[in-house]
Amino acid sequence: MTDSGSLLIHPIARIQTGFSSKFGIPRQSGLVETLQGRVVFEPEYRQAEALRELEGFSHIWLIWHFSACSGRKWHATVRPPRLGGNRRVGVFASRSPFRPNGLGLSCVRLTGIDCSAADGPVLLVAGADLLDGTPVFDIKPYVPLTDCRPDAAEGYTAGTKTHLLQVDFPPALLEQIPERLRAPLLGILAEDPRPGYDDSPEKVYGLPFAGFDVGFAVEGETLRVFRVTACEDGGAPADQSG
Amino acid sequence: MTDSGSLLIHPIARIQTGFSSKFGIPRQSGLVETLQGRVVFEPEYRQAEALRELEGFSHIWLIWHFSACSGRKWHATVRPPRLGGNRRVGVFASRSPFRPNGLGLSCVRLTGIDCSAADGPVLLVAGADLLDGTPVFDIKPYVPLTDCRPDAAEGYTAGTKTHLLQVDFPPALLEQIPERLRAPLLGILAEDPRPGYDDSPEKVYGLPFAGFDVGFAVEGETLRVFRVTACEDGGAPADQSG
Numbered sequence: 243m244t245d246s247g248s249l250l251i252h253p254i255a256r257i258q259t260g261f262s263s264k265f266g267i268p269r270q271s272g273l274v275e276t277l278q279g280r281v282v283f284e285p286e287y288r289q290a291e292a293l294r295e296l297e298g299f300s301h302i303w304l305i306w307h308f309s310a311c312s313g314r315k316w317h318a319t320v321r322p323p324r325l326g327g328n329r330r331v332g333v334f335a336s337r338s339p340f341r342p343n344g345l346g347l348s349c350v351r352l353t354g355i356d357c358s359a360a361d362g363p364v365l366l367v368a369g370a371d372l373l374d375g376t377p378v379f380d381i382k383p384y385v386p387l388t389d390c391r392p393d394a395a396e397g398y399t400a401g402t403k404t405h406l407l408q409v410d411f412p413p414a415l416l417e418q419i420p421e422r423l424r425a426p427l428l429g430i431l432a433e434d435p436r437p438g439y440d441d442s443p444e445k446v447y448g449l450p451f452a453g454f455d456v457g458f459a460v461e462g463e464t465l466r467v468f469r470v471t472a473c474e475d476g477g478a479p480a481d482q483s484g
Numbered sequence: 485m486t487d488s489g490s491l492l493i494h495p496i497a498r499i500q501t502g503f504s505s506k507f508g509i510p511r512q513s514g515l516v517e518t519l520q521g522r523v524v525f526e527p528e529y530r531q532a533e534a535l536r537e538l539e540g541f542s543h544i545w546l547i548w549h550f551s552a553c554s555g556r557k558w559h560a561t562v563r564p565p566r567l568g569g570n571r572r573v574g575v576f577a578s579r580s581p582f583r584p585n586g587l588g589l590s591c592v593r594l595t596g597i598d599c600s601a602a603d604g605p606v607l608l609v610a611g612a613d614l615l616d617g618t619p620v621f622d623i624k625p626y627v628p629l630t631d632c633r634p635d636a637a638e639g640y641t642a643g644t645k646t647h648l649l650q651v652d653f654p655p656a657l658l659e660q661i662p663e664r665l666r667a668p669l670l671g672i673l674a675e676d677p678r679p680g681y682d683d684s685p686e687k688v689y690g691l692p693f694a695g696f697d698v699g700f701a702v703e704g705e706t707l708r709v710f711r712v713t714a715c716e717d718g719g720a721p722a723d724q725s726g
Contacts, residue, residue, distance in 0.1 A: 249619075252489070295573040301633050383576075387638065391631075
């Protein structure tokens with residue numbers, strides 16, 4: 243810590259997910275529970291002792307760095323995609339990546355601790371909304387007594403939470419995706435991965451996920467997949483995330 | 485961000501609370517809801533726009549620095565006071581201040597935004613478990629959809645949450661405390677502010693709070709206050725925290 247209160251923080255871990263680009267990442271943690279990730283500690287922190295009794299908690303907090311967004315100047319207001327991309331809210335009233343210090347906060351489900359992995363102990367998590375390789379600065383247990391506030395007012399997010407698309411994924415295309423990745427992919431598509439709300443049905447998108455490029459278009463409330471292509475450089479993160 | 489993923493972060497705000505020392509600070513945020521605090525932004529961030537629509541949320545997250553604990557080396561295990569001080573759990577299974585990077589995470593109630601203050605806009609918060617002057621690195625809205633997990637398993641914290649002491653605070657002593665500070669002080673005492681569990685009823689403690697020194701002892705499940713002294717250097721934080 244310096245006199246000004248500035249602080250140099252170092253990654254304790256990195257997360258492995260199927261997301262090689264920001265496009266398609268769920269806008270909040272927990273929205274797509276079938277998404278698997280691995281939290282791999284940096285060598286200094288690979289100690290089973292540091293995780294003692296963590297297995298009793300079903301959820302954990304990750305504090306991490308919006309590393310893919312670093313370097314961009316912050317602005318006082320942002321336009322959350324879930325509000326249509328036109329309404330501005332204050333940056334501190336948002337979970338936007340473009341914020342002072344660029345820290346992210348995610349609650350994810352802890353599905354297991356893999357102590358036998360060569361890079362273990364590794365935390366197996368579900369519902370992570372993080373880019374593959376994202377540096378993690380802290381891991382804390384989710385303590386319901388203080389973290390679960392059922393009476394909390396949800397502000398402008400109240401109107402956004404039920405926005406799910408119908409997904410039309412032709413079976414012949416879906417079969418090209420490994421079975422264990424189908425549920426997460428369908429979840430991501432239903433969450434409407436378009437960067438903004440362009441209502442034109444002609445607009446086509448390519449979603450990179452776990453070594454595949456998934457082509458789709460959206461008309462009204464229906465998302466239609468028309469192409470699945472295996473990418474040459476993909477696959478590794480997904481294989482690691484099981 | 486450096487190649488190693490290290491990140492230099494800067495305070496966006498500092499919190500004003502009645503706590504001039506660690507002793508007596510509730511062990512988790514939200515436990516003593518009557519505790520008032522003010523989140524005062526650094527000059528660069530004093531912009532009402534950055535808070536637009538925050539007022540619709542009842543709770544916010546603070547990511548902050550355990551600044552009073554910085555410089556201490558981290559250990560793989562810690563002994564949470566609420567577990568009696570002898571049982572060890574992993575540092576990442578705890579909310580202990582003695583952790584890599586020293587980041588704290590607190591959910592507090594947002595009771596108001598004071599835009600007319602000379603150092604405003606200022607966030608008025610309740611339930612903060614932070615030392616006076618603590619640097620805050622980020623403020624995010626508490627979004628129930630992703631942050632509230634009523635089904636979360638509470639691990640070893642399950643057995644600790646109902647531990648409250650009976651407080652015997654003689655009326656003549658309580659009258660020396662300004663009325664608005666009485667409820668928070670009683671809340672802090674009921675939470676058992678002893679640093680560890682020393683069961684000897686002879687042991688006496690002095691709790692510094694908002695310009696007062698409160699002498700007490702604990703016998704069994706009863707905390708008895710026997711002295712209230714106004715401190716010369718106190719008062720200011722409490723006056724600021726209304």
